[in-house]
Amino acid sequence: MRRSLWAWMLGLGLAVGAVGAPATAHADAAGDKALAALDANTYLKVKTQYLEYDAVIKTPDKPDRKLGLSVAMKGDWRLSEFLAPSDVKGTKVLILSPTQMYVYLPAFGKVRRIASHVTDQGFMGMNFTQDDMSISTYSKMYTATVASDDGKIQKLALTAKPNTDAPYTKLELLIDKAATHLTEVHYLSDTGALLKTETRTNYTCEKDMCTPVELKMVDHTKGGQSTTLTRKVWKLNVDMPDSRFSKRALEAG
Numbered sequence: 171m172r173r174s175l176w177a178w179m180l181g182l183g184l185a186v187g188a189v190g191a192p193a194t195a196h197a198d199a200a201g202d203k204a205l206a207a208l209d210a211n212t213y214l215k216v217k218t219q220y221l222e223y224d225a226v227i228k229t230p231d232k233p234d235r236k237l238g239l240s241v242a243m244k245g246d247w248r249l250s251e252f253l254a255p256s257d258v259k260g261t262k263v264l265i266l267s268p269t270q271m272y273v274y275l276p277a278f279g280k281v282r283r284i285a286s287h288v289t290d291q292g293f294m295g296m297n298f299t300q301d302d303m304s305i306s307t308y309s310k311m312y313t314a315t316v317a318s319d320d321g322k323i324q325k326l327a328l329t330a331k332p333n334t335d336a337p338y339t340k341l342e343l344l345i346d347k348a349a350t351h352l353t354e355v356h357y358l359s360d361t362g363a364l365l366k367t368e369t370r371t372n373y374t375c376e377k378d379m380c381t382p383v384e385l386k387m388v389d390h391t392k393g394g395q396s397t398t399l400t401r402k403v404w405k406l407n408v409d410m411p412d413s414r415f416s417k418r419a420l421e422a423g
Contacts, residue, residue: 201314222403268335301337
């Protein structure tokens, strides 16, 4: 199960271990076509994105915890930086692939590679994990079947393709067919048990590119603990040199 921030830090390693082999995928032309259309509408229309979020972590019987963070995106790369509160400000996480992730900890002034056995753990207490953030497009790692379709909402059942670094072997996606928007993601165990539910709501658009204002992740393994991200800033096609997404840039602080 996921551990505290300090346990997460202690689990940081210098090498990433092998990723477990995913279950065999099954082809479904309609499902794969819908998944490709979702990726094209969600991720592939722009070269870069920059976003800032307010995060609220709700844990039963505990005070809410609030964080601020930014996310820079270019292709499959993600660079997240915590902006608040002061005790975590400047902490950065660089994701280059599902098996190549780094963290910069300003308190130590060092960059560490994130070991594979901790990428499924919430960072800074959030219910979004590095594994969740590493999924840039679904169709690269998953094949899909149409589980249901009522004309408005289409449910796709995803299975990890062989020989990929998919962080989950099974996912379910709920898609608003009219807008080709992803409204809900179900993160499943290997046996199909529901682990987490992510909802994406209040989409706004810039030209033909749309993104949700609010993302909420509920962890059903933690008594319904949740993290809600509320978008404050969104910029498209910002100039981001490749060098920004590098270990050397992290080391510069």
